[in-house]
Amino acid sequence: MFKEFLKKIKSLNPSIRIGVLSHIRPDGDCIGSQIALCRWLQLQGFEVSAFNDDEVPENLEWLQKNVTIEKPDHEKLDSCELFILVDGNATHRFGSFEEWFKGKKQPVWVIDHHPDPEPIFEITISETGASSTCELIYELYAQDDLSRIDPEIAKALYTGIITDTGSLQFESVTPKTVEITADLLRKGDFKPNEVIERIYSNKSIEQMKLLSASLETIRLFNNNQIAVMYVTEEMLNNSGATFSDCDGFVNYPLSIGGVKAAILMKDQGSEGIRMSLRSKSDLDVNIWARNFGGGGHKKAAGAWHSGPIEIAIKEVVNEGANQLKNIDK
Numbered sequence: 164m165f166k167e168f169l170k171k172i173k174s175l176n177p178s179i180r181i182g183v184l185s186h187i188r189p190d191g192d193c194i195g196s197q198i199a200l201c202r203w204l205q206l207q208g209f210e211v212s213a214f215n216d217d218e219v220p221e222n223l224e225w226l227q228k229n230v231t232i233e234k235p236d237h238e239k240l241d242s243c244e245l246f247i248l249v250d251g252n253a254t255h256r257f258g259s260f261e262e263w264f265k266g267k268k269q270p271v272w273v274i275d276h277h278p279d280p281e282p283i284f285e286i287t288i289s290e291t292g293a294s295s296t297c298e299l300i301y302e303l304y305a306q307d308d309l310s311r312i313d314p315e316i317a318k319a320l321y322t323g324i325i326t327d328t329g330s331l332q333f334e335s336v337t338p339k340t341v342e343i344t345a346d347l348l349r350k351g352d353f354k355p356n357e358v359i360e361r362i363y364s365n366k367s368i369e370q371m372k373l374l375s376a377s378l379e380t381i382r383l384f385n386n387n388q389i390a391v392m393y394v395t396e397e398m399l400n401n402s403g404a405t406f407s408d409c410d411g412f413v414n415y416p417l418s419i420g421g422v423k424a425a426i427l428m429k430d431q432g433s434e435g436i437r438m439s440l441r442s443k444s445d446l447d448v449n450i451w452a453r454n455f456g457g458g459g460h461k462k463a464a465g466a467w468h469s470g471p472i473e474i475a476i477k478e479v480v481n482e483g484a485n486q487l488k489n490i491d492k
């Protein structure tokens with residue numbers, strides 16, 4: 164999988180600077196894979212810069228030890244001779260980098276597990292069967308030298324795998340995924356609860372109030388097979404929470420018995436409605452989301468609607484119902 168990657172990277176002059184980017188609105192998998200890849204590159208002797216337009220979420224900040232993720236600017240980007248993108252396969256997922264990169268000549272490589280990568284990269288490591296990008300970065304170490312994985316790297320990779328698989332519960336989890344996490348526990352010399360508590364047990368009272376209000380909005384459609392839940396700016400004001408506090412909310416409507424797919428709609432007023440789509444059936448939310456300017460995986464995707472909320476619910480549910488009809492045929 165990394166044969167060409169390893170051959171090429173080991174032929175580069177190690178004095179060059181490599182820029183590693185994670186996608187906007189970062190999650191555990193992109194931050195974990197970014198840090199573990201940066202460490203691997205540092206161990207090869209390269210100068211490395213880690214970029215993201217957005218702030219690292221508070222519950223992931225602790226992963227930054229020998230690697231600090233910074234906002235890119237033109238000067239910093241200009242100093243890199245190669246870019247590697249992780250956990251996203253289209254340049255628009257990487258914020259201001261896309262605009263800056265227009266007309267530039269530096270090679271761009273990508274390591275990712277989402278379907279349909281843009282055909283523009285010099286090297287594309289695209290494994291849709293992998294649970295997470297962190298699983299792929301572990302594979303990079305495995306194909307080079309597994310003994311390089313120290314506790315910092317192990318925790319970064321473990322965090323990414325755990326957050327991208329709903330704590331090893333999703334369909335994407337294979338025996339290999341579990342074997343990798345076991346090896347990371349061994350190499351990092353830590354207990355699973357250390358990471359789980361840092362990631363999940365730091366919720367705020369504001370977030371709890373927002374969750375409570377959003378649960379009230381759950382509605383079921385199409386013989387109770389499609390669940391919709393929403394969050395509005397007014398609900399944020401009332402609770403004191405922010406839209407980023409909605410992470411994971413979509414799992415509540417999805418967990419209702421008989422529900423095949425769930426949508427969380429974040430109504431951002433004049434900026435439209437940002438949607439998270441989740442499936443626990445054959446309904447492919449990647450295809451569903453593509454009808455609304457988005458995409459992702461079969462079981463998890465994001466999309467957008469111009470609003471207003473009632474129109475969005477109607478149109479999005481209709482599209483999902485049509486797809487369920489086609490599956491039943």
Ligand SMILES: [Mn+2]
Pocket residue numbers: 192193250276295296327
């Ligand atoms: Mn991922």
